[in-house]
Amino acid sequence: MARVVVMGGGVSGHTAATFAKKWLGSEHEVVVVTPNSLWNWIPSNIWVGVGEMKKEDVTFSLAPVYKKAGIDFRQAKALGIHPEGGSTHGDKPYIVIEYTGQGKEGQKEELTYDYLINATGPKLNFAATPGLGDANGMGEFTVSVCTADHATHANHELQKIFHKAKTEKQTILVGTGHGMCTCQGAAFEYIFNIEHEAKKAGVRDNLDIQWISNESFLGDFGIGGLHMKRGGYAASSRLFAESLFSERGIPWTIGAAVTQVEKGKAHYEQLDGTTGVIDFDFAMLIPPFAGVGLKAIAKDGTDITDTVFAPNGFMKVDANYAAGAYENWKASDWPKTYQNPTYKNIFAVGIAFAPPHPISKPMKSPSGRDIFPTPPRTGMPSGIIGKAVAHSVCDLIKQGSSAHLHEASMAHMGAACVASAGKGLTNGTAAALTVYPVVPDFETYPGLGRDLNYTFGEIGLAGHWIKHILHHLFMYKAKLNPGWTLIPE
């Protein structure tokens, strides 16, 4: 019997674990180690953040679902990886975990594995910007919508602002809280949902809603922008986004790194080196992501973290990390199998894998500060990658080490995104977008690196319905209800 250990129970980890268990059956063991007792459909957190959904609507308890699936669930956080084994386990590799629930809080345990899937997701690195959030993301000065709890807190603070706005002017600032953030899409959705809710609450006239981000042009979204083919030609996401922001009366500050947050003040530096301060009464600023800080230890006890992980804390996989400057970047730099190059029984999926380089053009301010989006690895791609890796691991277990590894390169993968701009059955709005490939392939598609024949974009009420339907579909799928495998990632 082989044991597959999955570290992390987010979109990619849950997908990998559930498919691995389905394909391996009861002959082999699948263990999920995650510090959270709840699964969270993160794309809907923005609706929790404006009070249109409750935490219970976007989460469910993992334990009964994993019990039903036959997956061994450990509510614990992983502390370190011993890929060569150790004194108590011989050559058998293992991870060290520390329980955060199940009545074993604080207890440490060594968990051996045959195959390890790292799906820890990111550490929300609030500390990278002084004053941004705190260790729990619920700081004194800003809020976040990165988790369901953060979003609940954000809504609590937002409602106070809406209440004040009935009698006095208030300023809301939404965007990215560091020069190298990703997830601009979540902030994009949140600002338009706030604007939508403000109109419903009758306080829009008293709200100055502003956008700040590290994108060098509006609509970059961390993927160098995208193009929506409509009416026979491709419209840039920059034109689309500028139109939407203008129409909703939202001014923007771009090419900006938030450098410090104080009570009611966000300090920033822009790409041209100028600095500024935006006063706010409410701010939701996305933090940068980092690896969760796992250590890797060799059999002799030496620290091999640098061998297994990239400097940013994400796990090295079969990517080309020596691509060098922007002009040398190729689609083939991106990983295909997500297998660790040193330890072939370790894989990393979702945000946990180290990308070879950004997707957006890297840019610096005159002071040398990096100001550009880092690449997103969330949503649809992370689910697809999780499933492909589960497939590879199952084949390795069943067919041996010569088994063909399944590939899911983001440079050969399209993605669909539905970005909400306001929730409501009859007055909601969302932009439905597709992009192919996610990572530009400049050799196959010179210029933009994308195939414009596979791009599409539309905004309207129908987009909101799709977003809402997808929320229920993915919650249904994640709960492993009948027919869950039929719903695509």
Add this chain to the structure above:
Amino acid sequence: MVQELVIYPDERILTPCGDVRSFNEKLIDVLEDMKDTMIANDLTALSAIQIAFPYNIIIIKDDNGFKEYINPRMIKTDGKVEVLEKTLYYPNIEISIPRYETINIVYEDRNGNVHYEEINDIQKSSTMQRKLDYLFGGTFLAKVPKFASDSAIKALASGGLIATEEICPLFSRKDYFVSFTDKVLFFMVIALGITVIKYSDLKPWISIGFSSVVLLMIGFFFYAQYEAKKYKQCTSCQIGNNIGVIVKRLSLGLIIFAISRFF
């Protein structure tokens, strides 16, 4: 070498451009071709897509000569102003375009070195913004209401037009139709409830209500079409949204009307 200019109706101008990644001989050739083309055609500015090269390159000629902007990004804007503009792509068209008065640009030179520039001369600022629009797959007609762009297109043959500008309204009058229809539907639901519990037979009122909904939605459709043509920039003016609004309300009205027939 002088290159052929992309002139309306050549749709290659709508191709979104990619960033220049390699600062090599090929780039220098393109820059020299652009300058040759500008000299031959007596142009003060040119974006690479105007000679069918889909990369983010702009050259602007000023008192100091030709200035090259590779991968330009407009990261800061200040002040709004209407500028009467002409562009090579639409010969003989002159139209008032909303622009920013001052802009800050980050760009690279032919060697890949990064530079920053604040442009506060309104003519140069509007020229840069117009050329940037080309790089992102748009022309200045995307900045004006549809009626103005339609007029401009029609005027191309006759030579010259000055269109007026209308901005997207924060409140659309078509919403009056929707609001009134929703109120009628609300009272139809109440009338249906009263009829169902047999407190009173309000079926005739439901019929009148349904007829009103149909008429209001017809009115909405035509007015929405008028607004969609008038305010091209409004994403909420799309016909898909309008049809959705109509279908939802007609469906609800029909359901209420149909149910009332059973009582």
